Amino acid sequence: MNLLKKISNLSTLLSIPHSISHSISHSISHSIPQQVYPGIFVIKQGGIFGAFRPPINIYLLAGSDGIIFDAGYGQRLSASYVAREIKKIGSLYKSNGTPFKITRILVSHNHPDHFSGLALLRKYLGVKVVLTRKIANMLKSKHSFASNFYPTNKQMYYKKNSLRGLVNKLLHLIYPLLFGITVMPDPDQIIDDNDNAEISINEERWIIFHSPGHASGHISLYNAQKGILLAGDNVLRVIHTWLGPPDSNIDTYIETLKRYLLLPKLELILSAHGSPITDCHRRIKQLIDHRDRRAKLVFDIICSSGKEGITMESILKELYPRQGIVKQELARGWIALTIDSLLKKSLIKNHHDKNSRLFSSCNKLMSAKIT
Numbered sequence: 108m109n110l111l112k113k114i115s116n117l118s119t120l121l122s123i124p125h126s127i128s129h130s131i132s133h134s135i136s137h138s139i140p141q142q143v144y145p146g147i148f149v150i151k152q153g154g155i156f157g158a159f160r161p162p163i164n165i166y167l168l169a170g171s172d173g174i175i176f177d178a179g180y181g182q183r184l185s186a187s188y189v190a191r192e193i194k195k196i197g198s199l200y201k202s203n204g205t206p207f208k209i210t211r212i213l214v215s216h217n218h219p220d221h222f223s224g225l226a227l228l229r230k231y232l233g234v235k236v237v238l239t240r241k242i243a244n245m246l247k248s249k250h251s252f253a254s255n256f257y258p259t260n261k262q263m264y265y266k267k268n269s270l271r272g273l274v275n276k277l278l279h280l281i282y283p284l285l286f287g288i289t290v291m292p293d294p295d296q297i298i299d300d301n302d303n304a305e306i307s308i309n310e311e312r313w314i315i316f317h318s319p320g321h322a323s324g325h326i327s328l329y330n331a332q333k334g335i336l337l338a339g340d341n342v343l344r345v346i347h348t349w350l351g352p353p354d355s356n357i358d359t360y361i362e363t364l365k366r367y368l369l370l371p372k373l374e375l376i377l378s379a380h381g382s383p384i385t386d387c388h389r390r391i392k393q394l395i396d397h398r399d400r401r402a403k404l405v406f407d408i409i410c411s412s413g414k415e416g417i418t419m420e421s422i423l424k425e426l427y428p429r430q431g432i433v434k435q436e437l438a439r440g441w442i443a444l445t446i447d448s449l450l451k452k453s454l455i456k457n458h459h460d461k462n463s464r465l466f467s468s469c470n471k472l473m474s475a476k477i478t
């Protein structure tokens with residue numbers, strides 16, 4: 108479907124004011140970012156190397172006191188692209204006589220694809236950087252960022268002196284270049300981590316919804332009147348969010364998903380990766396079921412290993428027998444967290460051999476207790 112048709116269908120679906128959708132249609136040659144809801148635009152930053160540097164959505168809540176949600180990658184080219192796209196939207200608004208001023212930028216969490224562009228976007232657009240206290244603490248220095256982002260080999264249950272463990276450590280040296288990681292020691296405003304703090308955006312009330320699990324400081328933006336949730340990385344339309352040490356928690360993540368289901372009105376989820384979600388409850392329930400099934404699968408594999416137990420490497424091979432190393436390594440994080448959760452609930456136990464930790468079950472009959 109071409110872009111023109113897409114926008115015209117979308118504007119019908121979402122009742123975008125005619126003046127704006129008309130201008131958008133006329134501006135195709137200037138490729139204005141997609142308006143996913145009246146006044147909300149998505150700027151898509153491209154990715155490379157698949158899941159290692161994925162494409163990301165940056166949202167602009169446009170209006171007289173607008174906000175940018177998430178900052179994307181930190182390379183000069185990436186940030187200047189975002190700034191240019193925002194300026195295009197500004198020109199469109201101004202040509203319609205609609206007030207347009209973007210005053211702030213806020214990020215959903217402390218992962219590099221979400222915050223690295225903060226410093227440059229502040230410089231290019233003159234916006235204020237607003238962070239919650241928890242995220243601000245994580246981004247105040249390279250050290251605080253690293254200790255909340257890079258897992259140790261022990262946390263990921265790598266075999267001692269393994270090649271894969273070595274590659275894991277080498278990747279940590281490459282990430283700053285890959286993402287353009289730039290920390291933020293001097294945000295302009297810090298919001299206390301009160302649950303459900305309110306923020307006024309374009310004279311509308313939005314709630315800063317604390318939604319930990321994927322990252323402990325993760326926040327979402329929720330507008331109860333419109334039923335819109337900017338869910339960051341927590342709910343993605345097609346893929347499953349990455350989970351892993353040191354900062355994710357699988358049980359907290361499921362709690363967050365369940366809290367989303369309790370929101371009084373939820374009609375549109377705008378995610379940091381992928382397209383908008385309109386069947387919100389169905390997708391959230393799918394994600395909860397998926398995590399539940401995966402936890403049971405890991406538990407069953409550990410139970411089948413008998414008294415000798417099983418290593419992380421063997422669990423990976425059983426779960427992903429035909430997939431390559433990359434797929435296995437991307438999954439290592441959630442498996443490590445699932446193991447941590449099972450250990451905490453005393454459903455499994457572990458012991459060491461010379462190079463690895465081995466996991467064995469306490470009692471299969473307790474599997475009902477997993478979730």
Ligand SMILES: [Zn+2]
Pocket residue numbers: 216218321322340
């Ligand atoms: Zn993330």
